[in-house]
Amino acid sequence: MDLTPLVVSFVTFFGIYLILALSMNLEYGLTGLPNFGKVFFYSVGAYTSAFVVSRLMLALGGASLVPWSAEAAVFREELARSEPWLAIGLFLLCLVLAALVGAALGSLLSSPALRVQDVYLALILLVVAEIARVYVRATEGFIGGPHGLGGIPNPFRFIEGAGPRGLAYAGLVLALAAGAYVLVERITHSPFGRLMKAVRDDELAAQVLGKRTHWVKAQVMAVGSALAAVAGVLYAFFTEFVGTEDFDSQLTFTVLLMVILGGAGNHRGVVAGTLIMTAIDRFTRPSFLALLGLQLPVDINYARHALIGVLLVLLILYRPQGLAPEGRVRTAAREEVRHLGVSS
Amino acid sequence: MPWEELTPSLFQGILMGSLFVLMAVGLTLTYAVSRVINFAHGELVTLGAYAAALAVNLSGLSLLPALVLGAAAGALAALTLDELIYKPLMARRASPLYLLVASIGASIILRHLIYLAADAGGWLNIKARVMVDLVGFVGYAAVTSLHLQVVPAALGLSLLLHLFLTRSRTGKAMRALAENPDLARASAIPVARLRRLAWLIAGAMAGLGGGFWAVYANIQPALGALLFLRLAAASILGGLTNVYATILGGYVVGLGENVGITLANAWAGVPLEFRTLITFAMVVLVLLFRPSGLGDLFTPGRSRRWI
Amino acid sequence: MSLLEPVPLLEVEGLTKRFGGITAVDGLTFTVAEGEWVGLIGPNGSGKSTLFSLLSGVERPDGGQIRFAGRSLVGLPPHQIARLGLVRGFQIPRLFSSMDGLENMLVAEKDHPGEGLAAALAPGPFVEAERQAARRAAWWLTAFGLAGQAPLLASELSGGQMKLLETARALMGQPRLLLLDEPAAGVAPALAQGIFQKLRRLREEQGITLLTIEHRLDLLFDHVDRVLVLHQGRLLADGPPGAIAEEPRVLEAYFGTAHWGPRREGAHP
Numbered sequence A: 001m002d003l004t005p006l007v008v009s010f011v012t013f014f015g016i017y018l019i020l021a022l023s024m025n026l027e028y029g030l031t032g033l034p035n036f037g038k039v040f041f042y043s044v045g046a047y048t049s050a051f052v053v054s055r056l057m058l059a060l061g062g063a064s065l066v067p068w069s070a071e072a073a074v075f076r077e078e079l080a081r082s083e084p085w086l087a088i089g090l091f092l093l094c095l096v097l098a099a100l101v102g103a104a105l106g107s108l109l110s111s112p113a114l115r116v117q118d119v120y121l122a123l124i125l126l127v128v129a130e131i132a133r134v135y136v137r138a139t140e141g142f143i144g145g146p147h148g149l150g151g152i153p154n155p156f157r158f159i160e161g162a163g164p165r166g167l168a169y170a171g172l173v174l175a176l177a178a179g180a181y182v183l184v185e186r187i188t189h190s191p192f193g194r195l196m197k198a199v200r201d202d203e204l205a206a207q208v209l210g211k212r213t214h215w216v217k218a219q220v221m222a223v224g225s226a227l228a229a230v231a232g233v234l235y236a237f238f239t240e241f242v243g244t245e246d247f248d249s250q251l252t253f254t255v256l257l258m259v260i261l262g263g264a265g266n267h268r269g270v271v272a273g274t275l276i277m278t279a280i281d282r283f284t285r286p287s288f289l290a291l292l293g294l295q296l297p298v299d300i301n302y303a304r305h306a307l308i309g310v311l312l313v314l315l316i317l318y319r320p321q322g323l324a325p326e327g328r329v330r331t332a333a334r335e336e337v338r339h340l341g342v343s344s
Numbered sequence B: 001m002p003w004e005e006l007t008p009s010l011f012q013g014i015l016m017g018s019l020f021v022l023m024a025v026g027l028t029l030t031y032a033v034s035r036v037i038n039f040a041h042g043e044l045v046t047l048g049a050y051a052a053a054l055a056v057n058l059s060g061l062s063l064l065p066a067l068v069l070g071a072a073a074g075a076l077a078a079l080t081l082d083e084l085i086y087k088p089l090m091a092r093r094a095s096p097l098y099l100l101v102a103s104i105g106a107s108i109i110l111r112h113l114i115y116l117a118a119d120a121g122g123w124l125n126i127k128a129r130v131m132v133d134l135v136g137f138v139g140y141a142a143v144t145s146l147h148l149q150v151v152p153a154a155l156g157l158s159l160l161l162h163l164f165l166t167r168s169r170t171g172k173a174m175r176a177l178a179e180n181p182d183l184a185r186a187s188a189i190p191v192a193r194l195r196r197l198a199w200l201i202a203g204a205m206a207g208l209g210g211g212f213w214a215v216y217a218n219i220q221p222a223l224g225a226l227l228f229l230r231l232a233a234a235s236i237l238g239g240l241t242n243v244y245a246t247i248l249g250g251y252v253v254g255l256g257e258n259v260g261i262t263l264a265n266a267w268a269g270v271p272l273e274f275r276t277l278i279t280f281a282m283v284v285l286v287l288l289f290r291p292s293g294l295g296d297l298f299t300p301g302r303s304r305r306w307i
Numbered sequence C: 001m002s003l004l005e006p007v008p009l010l011e012v013e014g015l016t017k018r019f020g021g022i023t024a025v026d027g028l029t030f031t032v033a034e035g036e037w038v039g040l041i042g043p044n045g046s047g048k049s050t051l052f053s054l055l056s057g058v059e060r061p062d063g064g065q066i067r068f069a070g071r072s073l074v075g076l077p078p079h080q081i082a083r084l085g086l087v088r089g090f091q092i093p094r095l096f097s098s099m100d101g102l103e104n105m106l107v108a109e110k111d112h113p114g115e116g117l118a119a120a121l122a123p124g125p126f127v128e129a130e131r132q133a134a135r136r137a138a139w140w141l142t143a144f145g146l147a148g149q150a151p152l153l154a155s156e157l158s159g160g161q162m163k164l165l166e167t168a169r170a171l172m173g174q175p176r177l178l179l180l181d182e183p184a185a186g187v188a189p190a191l192a193q194g195i196f197q198k199l200r201r202l203r204e205e206q207g208i209t210l211l212t213i214e215h216r217l218d219l220l221f222d223h224v225d226r227v228l229v230l231h232q233g234r235l236l237a238d239g240p241p242g243a244i245a246e247e248p249r250v251l252e253a254y255f256g257t258a259h260w261g262p263r264r265e266g267a268h269p
């Protein structure tokens, strides 16, 4: 039995979910911003990839095809196989572009929304995600409307064999997730991270101490949305297809569950939460059960979602702090006044 | 555009608006009385729809008892949700955001339990087998028996709720509870009993709306989830707290998604698929700029009105 | 600045704030001179805390003017007002509950150059600023007897300690004018006297201007230069403590009697 596809999908999804969960932790866990539009910023990365790659590759290859047609998809895959540097370059371009677009949308969209209460902010962002999905779905000229757009070639298309190619890509995704982890750790354990928590604990108190809290929140939304968009790029180049169905708000809540399960505010806990949820997510797929020769009397997809709901409710009811407690902000200040017993 | 061409979307808008009113009033009521934005409210609609449809299709019940069954299913589920999840959470002083997350979890659970059951029973996409009679035409619009049932039901029940809240002792106490929960707890008001009653009423109206929906169109387990944001829109237009503004909100959403989109399509070429965007845009704008909703239209100069 | 003609640091003119039907602050006019210590008293609900909220930009006035160091404050957001040097404490402490004492203090560091996002990614050049902030925080914590509480979460402190931390944190923000809302409430009587002694020393050493709400009049009158008396949002009296203590209208409004007497416990939460 060849386990490679399983390993590839597990590791790749773990990396993608981890980036999403860490960005959610930065926003919701540490700054108290319930970004219930997470899936929208994720979709921004995927749409950016689909849009840019589909047009640019056709233009560079001199083909005049409908970007979202099957022929165009095949054309792009062929081109990526024969021109490795082009494929890799486009992938990198998408990462950078998506991060920029994500950051811009994150701070722009939220600039009016950050002035309202957290519950209203949650609802607004949730509805924005829904608006974007309906809009993209109804607009064929963007990424093919209801049909979606295929042929977003994996940057490692030049590697023969799905197994090795998938492993290479999974490694790349994992490396980027590790980078995201270092980034959010740095932000958290800094004076800025301290300010984020202050905004979460009591925004007004931070304001009367001279802190521009709206600006803090806008910056956090920018970073979080850029990260989510990067995850979206990684997803698009993994599945090599982008459609609107993948960007249901259910994903937002799965990511939220990863954060709450791991322990909001604690990145290491969130890694654990993501690992557990990715395992549940990946090992309860019909394809995996078929691999084990298991036959369930119920549709496992429905059961998985129900389980996610049960976990969410049980956690909120019985262990809202999750697996790991939050911990203190570690900066140079702690060693400086070690005599106060604060250097934990 | 001649008025006859607009009549179909006008009648459709009134029908949908009435259904939205039936379904959304409960969302407002539960928020006002217990300060939970119940995301699982949509699933109460789904449960009512399935209960009614299955009663008709499997047990051969006629429409009225089937609708009663749908209302009962919604009421029972609503009460269970509150007792099992929201009440214990509030006893632990959970923040509004936590309550919101819990209700999202509850909605996910209910929806997928319904999926599992419907999948097992082969009811993933069904309709109540009830004859809908054509009554006549107004302009180009076909008026059916459904119009004649749903619109009076929505308005009649809203009126009943209004009388209950303003005339009866229990209703007045419920309003006092909504207005100031802390004060209510400190006084002699039977908070727990009123709260149960509010959830029962809310669930029953949602279930009834679902039952009517099963007569009107095909139903599926995601029905409530698909409807939820529109119901929330109606409720949010009422500031989440005002029953009267919610009634107005229900018709604004119903007419906006039918008459509004028809006009926008005719005049500006807006695609019909953007129907729900009208509603969603309204939600975002209201939440951003007037989170107290349209409720103060009814009580100018006064602070927020509670149910 | 001459002692005979003090420069007004704060000028309030016709300040008004209504909540629905109630006029919480009603055409208030007064000044506070640089370096002065002014006490603010008045019965419960007379608008003292609301006045602080108006001065600090937390609430928007319905009318009137506020000038601080020559600048109009009306319409400015709270953070800008704080950076101009007007810092307030809250009657009920608003600490960052999930953060420890040290972190609470560090957040208040004024114009911390290392507090930006860019500095989080490249902290090198800003480490010294952070260390300096830590030393200042430790100094204030020690001054308020909170050194032992520095590692505790704010939510783990006693009510009195919370109040002390709230005051220490406001001072960390380097105020030019410090507004304190009952800084000794919930603090043991002996400690309360200590807080006022500390504030007095601060004023002498650093020239901070103070506007302080306090219900223990004996305590307040020992220290302040001047007392403002509020009643139903209006200024009832304005004068040195000695004169205020003799003013019959004040006694009438404040105690409902025309003579001093022991205050009932819990009458002014």
Ligand SMILES: Nc1ncnc2c1ncn2[C@@H]1O[C@H](COP(=O)(O)OP(=O)(O)O)[C@@H](O)[C@H]1O
Binding pocket: C019, C022, C023, C024, C042, C043, C044, C045, C046, C047, C048, C049, C050, C051
């Ligand atoms: N946010 C508010 N909303 C409505 N009324 C308020 C608000 N804040 C204060 N008030 C009212 O304004 C009046 C003055 O209150 P406050 O300034 O807290 O008095 P004090 O601090 O002197 O006890 C009181 O009647 C109080 O009920």
Ligand SMILES: [Mg+2]
Binding pocket: C048, C049, C050, C091
């Ligand atoms: Mg007060």
